[in-house]
Amino acid sequence: MKILRLLLLPFSLLYALITSFRNRLYDRGILASKQYALPVIVVGNLAVGGTGKSPMTEFIIRLLKDRYRLATLSRGYGRKTRGFYAVELQATAQEVGDEPLQFKHKFPDVAVFVGEDRCASIERIAPDYDVILLDDAYQHRRLNPSLSILLFDYASFQEPMLPLPAGNFRDQLSESRRATLIVITKTPMEATAASKDVIRARLAQYNTHAKVYFAAIKYGQIQPQKERAESEPLANANFLLVTGIANPKPLLGYLQAAGANYKHLSYADHYNYTIADIKQIRSVMDSLPGGNKQILTTEKDFQRLNTEAFNKILSPYTWSYLPIEVYFNELEKQQISAEICAHCANFKNS
CATH class of the missing domain: 3.40.50.300 (P-loop containing nucleotide triphosphate hydrolases)
Structure with a gap:
């Protein structure tokens, strides 16, 4: 990875020069910025x-x-x-x-x-x-x-x-x-x-x-997909964690500290999940050893994953998500x- 970064440094320099030039055009009023009355x-x-x-x-x-x-x-x-x-x-x-x-x-x-x-x-x-x-x-x-x-x-x-x-x-x-x-x-x-x-x-x-x-x-309590369903303590379940966020490291650290047992499937930020992805998730869920298996994701991913087509493939498994707040x-x-x-x-x- 370090070698790759070194190879890309000339392109980063060019990128920095272009963005800096653009910012100076705005700073000096050559390119106009709009303000509003609210x-x-x-x-x-x-x-x-x-x-x-x-x-x-x-x-x-x-x-x-x-x-x-x-x-x-x-x-x-x-x-x-x-x-x-x-x-x-x-x-x-x-x-x-x-x-x-x-x-x-x-x-x-x-x-x-x-x-x-x-x-x-x-x-x-x-x-x-x-x-x-x-x-x-x-x-x-x-x-x-x-x-x-x-x-x-x-x-x-x-x-x-x-x-x-x-x-x-x-x-x-x-x-x-x-x-x-x-x-x-x-x-x-x-x-x-x-x-x-x-x-x-x-x-x-x-x-x-x-x-x-x-x-x-600050992480909140796990929120189950189904209304009135009870949330599961992190240490009690066998989770498949599915994330499509830029930096899942803080979440992984939180789960490890909470004693959660999980397997992680990581996708790109704002990833648009496909039927093939959901079939892969179903296959991994089926192969997880032990009982009390649950799918856990982030609140942002839940917006993309909680669809009728995806839930049909995953049945009888359901989603839960972990809300997050700034503290x-x-x-x-x-x-x-x-x-x-x-x-x-x-x-x-x-």
């Missing part, structure tokens, strides 16, 4: 996936949904459609994408939209809402948001932050200067104050105005919540 909050990252944008977006939804007429807007990665859609409860992940569908299922009273042209979509929905929340739009420079929340995976600071294709970064670390708030996600509970100070100092080379917050992952200590939770709420209130009163 709070537009962007949650994004510099890396390719795996930083916890969905849990952070859900944290903000919970914070604002009872205070404002809130709309969320996503591109809808992984969907097989194009254009602007209002996400309904009966929609499928193939129509609107897994993350927007997850938001709609968890917050049915919140408006959820998808559209690859973020600016055109905002202009379409802005008259009816007080706040618009976008996930994964930090690189969408045609949009100049009123508040940018930039996420980094804690582990990404332990290794070189190389641009694509040798590494996983879409932008250089210097682009963190545009962020209003920075959140270091998936922070281990045992992380020391000194290790956090090292990260703050590194980010301060580019951004001295944004407060840096540290958040961990701040009480002080930082109060501080970041106050910053976001103050921004929306001040924007509305200005």
